[in-house]
Each structure stands twice: as C-alpha cells, then as structure tokens.
Amino acid sequence: MTDLEYLDRAEALLHSVEAQCDRLNDVTDADIDNQRVGGMITLVFADASQIVINLQKPLQEVWLAARSGGYHFKFDGGAWRDTKSGEEFFTRLSQSASEHARLGLEFKAG
Known part of the structure; x- marks a missing residue:
C-alpha cells in the first residue's frame, strides 16, 4: 500500500470513529467526548478514562x-x-469502549 492509500484509509x-461516537451519544446513555488533534483521537468517558487512537504513518498502522x-x-x-491477534479494529474498539463506559457499545466498520 502506498503512503497516500494508507492515509486515505486511516x-x-x-472519521468513522468520530461519527460513531456522535451516534452512540445520541442513541445510548454513553457520554463519550471525542477530541481530534491531527492524526489522533482521544475518547474520554464519563469516569475520565480514555481510549487513544492514533496514526503511525511510518509503519502504516x-x-x-x-x-x-x-x-x-x-x-x-x-x-x-491487530498485528498480533488478527482481531478486527472495530471489534476491539467496541469491547474497549464497552469496558470504559460500563455499557454495551457497538462500533461498526463502514
């Protein structure tokens, strides 16, 4: 994959994560504050815990x-x-966000 293809996909x-946080805030009791700075999104939950998602451009990860x-x-x-387990990104994000929010949350690909 070229660097441009990586950047487009990443x-x-x-953008999908941001949109889905907004959707989950509208349809659930989740209170996820998503803050984007460049290639990094920080999801902050009601208990002040965080999930950080960031681009690693040199590694295309x-x-x-x-x-x-x-x-x-x-x-x-x-x-x-995931480079170790093969788990899909949105599956891991859903599980992690559910743990942080103490509420069943589902993020979906696409």
Missing part, C-alpha cells in the same frame, strides 16, 4: 491504547487487523 477510519492494553492495527486489504 483518515476514513478516524493505527494504534489503539485502552485500559485493556495497547493494540497495533494494519490494513490487510479488507479490514484493519
């Missing part, structure tokens, strides 16, 4: 840091997958 992922740990995702041609 930016689309970040997206990193997610949550209470449960740190995860590195690389695009495999169809989805962003």
